[in-house]
Amino acid sequence: MSIQENVSLKPYNTFGVEVSARYFSEVNSAKELLESLQFSNTQALPILFLGGGSNILLTKDFDGLVIRLNLKGITEKIIDDNQVLVTAKAGENWHQLVMYCLDKNYGGLENLSLIPGNVGTSPMQNIGAYGTEIKDVFESCKVLNLETLELETLNSGQCQFGYRDSIFKQAGKGKYVILEVTFRLNRKDHKIDVEYGAIQSELAKMGISNPTIQDVSKAVINIRQSKLPDPKVIGNAGSFFKNPTISASQFENLKQNFENIPGYPNGDFVKVPAGWLIEQAGWKGKKIGNVASNQLQALVIINATGNATGQEIFDFSTMIIDSVKEKFGIELEREVNII
Ligand SMILES: Cc1cc2nc3c(=O)[nH]c(=O)nc-3n(C[C@H](O)[C@H](O)[C@H](O)COP(=O)(O)OP(=O)(O)OC[C@H]3O[C@@H](n4cnc5c(N)ncnc54)[C@H](O)[C@@H]3O)c2cc1C
Numbered sequence: 001m002s003i004q005e006n007v008s009l010k011p012y013n014t015f016g017v018e019v020s021a022r023y024f025s026e027v028n029s030a031k032e033l034l035e036s037l038q039f040s041n042t043q044a045l046p047i048l049f050l051g052g053g054s055n056i057l058l059t060k061d062f063d064g065l066v067i068r069l070n071l072k073g074i075t076e077k078i079i080d081d082n083q084v085l086v087t088a089k090a091g092e093n094w095h096q097l098v099m100y101c102l103d104k105n106y107g108g109l110e111n112l113s114l115i116p117g118n119v120g121t122s123p124m125q126n127i128g129a130y131g132t133e134i135k136d137v138f139e140s141c142k143v144l145n146l147e148t149l150e151l152e153t154l155n156s157g158q159c160q161f162g163y164r165d166s167i168f169k170q171a172g173k174g175k176y177v178i179l180e181v182t183f184r185l186n187r188k189d190h191k192i193d194v195e196y197g198a199i200q201s202e203l204a205k206m207g208i209s210n211p212t213i214q215d216v217s218k219a220v221i222n223i224r225q226s227k228l229p230d231p232k233v234i235g236n237a238g239s240f241f242k243n244p245t246i247s248a249s250q251f252e253n254l255k256q257n258f259e260n261i262p263g264y265p266n267g268d269f270v271k272v273p274a275g276w277l278i279e280q281a282g283w284k285g286k287k288i289g290n291v292a293s294n295q296l297q298a299l300v301i302i303n304a305t306g307n308a309t310g311q312e313i314f315d316f317s318t319m320i321i322d323s324v325k326e327k328f329g330i331e332l333e334r335e336v337n338i339i
Pocket of ligand 1: 014048049050051052053054055056069090115116117118119120121122124125126127128129176177178179228229230231236237238239337
C-alpha cells in the first residue's frame with residue numbers, strides 16, 4: 001500500500017468535480033486498511049472513505065486522508081433448497097454483483113440493477129429502486145468499528161434502515177467502515193416484483209408476459225438507460241434530493257391549490273415525488289453557469305459543462321430547495337452526501 005500526496009479526486013467522483021486530497025490511499029486488504037488508519041492516526045488526519053464516488057458532492061479540497069476501498073471477493077453459502085447467502089466485499093461493483101447473482105439464478109437484487117457504486121456503500125442509504133430496497137434481502141454486514149478497531153457484525157435491525165437512510169448516516173456516522181455485506185437470496189422461489197408501473201410497461205414493450213428475474217433486470221436496465229444520464233458522459237450523482245414525506249393534512253391543503261399534485265399514502269403521511277415539485281417550480285432543464293437540472297428527470301442535477309465546482313452544484317441545489325419551499329412550503333432534503 002502506498003500513500004500518495006496531493007491527488008486529484010476528479011476520476012473518483014461521478015460529478016467529475018475537480019478537488020484534491022492531501023493524502024490518498026487505495027486499500028486492497030484489511031491489513032492495508034489498518035495501515036492507512038494508522039497513518040491517519042499518527043498524523044491526526046480526518047478520513048474520507050470512498051467507494052464508487054456516485055453519492056458524494058465534493059465541495060472543497062480534502063485536507064486529510066482519502067481511503068478508496070478496493071476490497072474484492074464474492075462468496076456464497078447454500079442454506080437450503082431455496083435460500084443462499086451471498087457475501088461480497090466492500091470494493092465489489094454493485095451492478096456486477098447483481099449480474100453475478102442473476103447468472104446463478106439467485107433472485108432478490110434484480111430490481112436494483114444498474115445502480116452505480118460499490119457493495120460496501122449499499123447499506124449507507126439502503127439503496128433502492130423500482131419497489132425494492134436492500135433491506136428486503138439484507139442479512140448482515142461486517143464493519144470495522146473505528147473507535148475500538150474491533151470487527152462487528154450488524155444485522156438488519158442494528159442497521160436501522162429507513163428510506164435512503166441507515167445508522168451509518170445517523171448515530172453511527174463516521175463510526176464504522178463497512179467491509180462486506182451479506183444478502184439472503186432465493187435460488188428458486190423467486191418473488192417477481194413488477195408492481196412499479198414503468199416495469200410493467202417496459203416488459204409489455206419487450207413482449208414478455210411471464211417474466212423471469214433476468215427479464216425484470218433487463219426491463220429495469222432499459223428504463224434506467226432511457227431516463228438517467230450516464231455519469232461517464234455527463235457528471236451527476238443520480239437523484240440529488242429525497243422524496244419528501246408530508247402529513248396527510250398538509251397534502252390535502254396543497255391539493256386545494258395544486259390539484260394534480262401526486263402523492264403516495266404511507267400511514268398518516270404522504271410521499272410526494274421531489275422531481276414533480278422541482279419541475280413545477282420551473283427547474284426542469286434549467287441551467288445556471290456550469291450546472292443544470294436534467295432535461296428528462298428534474299431530480300438529477302448535472303455538471304452540464306464538465307467544469308462545475310462542487311460549491312456551484314451545492315449553491316444550485318440550495319436555490320432549488322428555496323424555490324420549492326417558497327412555492328409548496330416543503331423543505332427538500334439532499335440525498336447526496338456533501339463533503
Ligand atoms: C446515475 C445514478 C443513478 C443512481 N440511482 C440510484 C438509485 O436508483 N437508488 C439509490 O439508492 N441510489 C442511486 N444512486 C446513488 C448511488 O449510486 C448509491 O448511493 C451508491 O450506493 C453509492 O455508492 P458509492 O460506492 O459510489 O458511494 P460513494 O459516493 O463512494 O460514498 C457515499 C458515502 O458513503 C461513504 N462510504 C463509502 N464507502 C464506505 C464504506 N465501505 N464504509 C463506510 N462508509 C463508506 C462515503 O464516505 C460517502 O459519504 C445513483 C447514482 C447515480 C450516479
